[in-house]
Amino acid sequence: MPDPLRATFFDECEELLERLGVALAPGAFAVDTAFRAVHTIKGGAASLGYGDLAEQAHQFETVLSSFRATGTLPDEAALEALTRDADALGARIEGLRSAPRATIGSVTGSAVEPAAIAADGRPVLGLTLTPGADFFGAGFEMARILASLSDLAKITVICHMDDLPALASLKAPDCHLAWQVTFDPPVAEGRIDACLEIAAHALLIGKSFAPSPPQGTAPAATMRVEIARIDHLLNLVGELAIGQTTLMQQLAEAGLPRHGGAVQAAELFGRIMRDMQDAVIAMRSQPALPLFRRMERVVRETAHTLGKVCQIDLTGETTEVDRLMIDGLVEPLTHLIRNAVDHGIEAASEREKRGKPATGRISLGAAHRAGRVVIELADDGQGIDPGRIAATARARGLIAAGSTPDQAEALALAFRPGFSTASTVSGTSGRGVGLDAAEQAIRALGGRISVASTPGLGTRFVLSLPLTLAVLDAMLVEAGGQILALPLASVLETAALYQADGDDCPSSPPQAHLRGKAIDLCDLARTLGLGRADPAARRAVIVLIADEDDRHAAFVVDHVIDQRQVVIKGLEDHCGPIPGIAAATILGDGRVALIPDPGRIIETAAAWERPVFRAARQHA
C-alpha cells in the first residue's frame, strides 16, 4: 500500500480519535458523532487491510449503535467503559502507525512466513491464498479472485493439494486447497489489498515481496494544518504581490531605467512572489490517490451488491488536487460510478453474448491539463441509449411527443433533474438523482462535466476542474466603471454588440441574435446596481454565459480587459451576503473586484429597455 495513503489514514484517525474523545466526554455524550468517527475508522481500516483494527472498530461500533438505537445515555460506568474502548482503539492505531511491519489483514502465522508479512507499499512478488472455513459459504469463488488478480499483472497460479485428505474424511464445506500466485512483474501491495479486500476476512493471505532498496518504512511525517491558516498565508502572499506591483509602478514613475539594478531586483522579487503563491496553493493540494482508492471501493461494493463483475483501472493517482476539491468530488464521483456499474456495465453473461470480456472495466484517471485538473471516468458498458432516453423524456413530457433528439441532445436530457431511465429503484441508483446532482456538485466546485457515449461500447465522463478552490480562472471585464471577474467556467464566448438597424422588435427581455439564435441580454452593471452600459454610445461587448442549469444569457459589459487566474476572497464574513455576487478578488493595484454569480444574475436580471441587438464579430 502506498505510503501517502497510509499517512493520510493515520492522520485522519488522529482527528477522528479527537472527535471521539470529545463525543465521549462526561456531560457531552454525542453518540452520533462517536458512531461516525468509529465507523469512518472502521471503513478506512478495512480498505487498507487492517482487518484486526476494522474488527475492533466494528465491535465498538456495535456497542455505540445500541445507545444510538435506544436513545439512552450511558451511565458513568458505561461511559468509562466506552472511553476505555476508545483508548484501546487509539492504542491499536498508534501501534499500527509506529510499526508498519505489523501483521495486517487476516494474515496468520500458520500460513505465512514471518518475513513475508506485509511491509506497506512494497512490491509483492507472490501470494499464497488459503480459503478459510467460511470462504465458500460466503459465496466467494477462487476463480473470480484469481481473475481479478490477473488484471494486475501476468500471473502464474499453482494449486497445492498436499493437504487434501482421503475422500472418506472429506467434508463438503472445508477447503483443503491452497493457491500460490506469482506476479510478473511484481505488483504494489496496495493494489493487491484493494483487489482482495472483499474476501480478505475469509482468506489466509501470505505475501512474498520483491527486494527493495533499504529505506525507512515509516510513513513520511506530515502535519495537519487548518486550511484557514494556509488561506491566511495566501492572503499575505497576495498582499506582498500587490506591494511588488506598487513598487514597480513607483520605480517606473521615478524614471529608473528598465534594465537598471532597482527594477531588476523588483522583478526578481515578483518572480519569487509568484513561486511563493504557487507553493502556498500546493500546500492545499494532495494526490488524488485517496479519492481514487475510495472510488475503487465503491466499484467493488456496487458490483458485489449487483452481482456484476467489474474492475477499475486507475491512472494519474499522484495528480495533485485541492484538498477541499477532493472532499467535494466524493459525492459526484460516487454517483457516476454507481451509475456506470448499475446502468453501464452489463451482466457477465450479457457481455459474453456481445463478445466482450466477462469482466467489465471502469477506468478513472486524473491529469493536469491547461491549468486545470481533468478527471476522466470511462466504462466499457452498454453506453447511453439515446432512444431509451428520448422515450423516457417523451413519457415525462420533457420533449414533444414526435421529437427525436440526436445523441448530444439525448445526453443533455440525461442531466435533467430527476431524470432516470431505470425501471426500478435499487439501492445503488435509479432514483434519478445521479447525473444532475453530480453535475451540480461539479459546477459548485467551479468545474464542468461533459459526457460522450457510444451505444454498445461505453460511456466517458470528463470532469474539468480548477486547480484549486482558492484560485479561479476569470475573465476580467469592465461594466459601469467597475472591474468584474467573471468565472471563466461560465463564459462560452464573447462578441461585439451592435444595435440592429430599424429592428424594433418589442421583445421582452431584450435579446441579441448570435448566429441566428436569440439570447436574453442582461446589462451586467445595471443588474448589479453599478450603473449601466450604454451600447448606443459606444461599442459594447456581450459575454455569453451559461449557468449551472445550462441557462444562457448574454451579459452586456463595456469591454473585456483580460483573462487571468484570480485569488478568491470571501465577502460574506464581513460584508454579509451580496446579491448576485459569489465572492471577490483583489487586483494587482489592491482594488477589490467582485466575482459575479452568473446563475443568480440570470435569475434576477431586470429586462433591458433596448429592444433587439445584433451580436457580431465573435471574439472568442
Place this chain on the structure above:
Amino acid sequence: MHEWDSHIGREDHHADDGSDHLFLSCGYTAIALDKARVREIRRWTQPTPLPGAVAGRIGAINLRGTIIPVFDLALKAGSARLPITGRSIIVVAEVQSRLVGILADQVTTGLTDPDADGNTKPSAPELFDPATLMPGAAPPIALTDSRCQTEGEK
C-alpha cells in the same frame, strides 16, 4: 461649536472617558468609538461599490487580503454623502470578529463645545456601536450634530 480637546464630560449614554474612546468627525456628524474596537486608521482608499441596498454602505476595501465594507455615517443618517478630501480616512473597527470601515474626516481623543459665554466645555457625542453596521443590524446611528465642526475646519 465643537473643539477637539483631550477632556470630555460625563453624560449618560455618551462617551464618558476620553482615554477609552476615539472621536470621529464624519462631516456634520460626530461619534465616539470604543477604542478597544478600533483596529486601525487607514488613509482613504476608493472602495469598490457593492450591489444591494444597505444604508450608508459605500463599498468594500481590501484590508491586507480581507475584504471589509466601508460606511459613510452621514449617508446612513440620511444626510448627503461625505465629500472626500485629502484628510479623509477610514477607521477600521471590529465587532464580533467582523471588521467594518467607517469614513471619517478626523479622529481625536476628545472634543469640546463652547458655552454661551464663549468658554469651552467638554463635549461628548453618543457612543457609537459599530455592531449597528453589521449585516442584519437594524438600529440607526446615534447622533447627528449640525454644529459639529472640527478644529481643522475652524
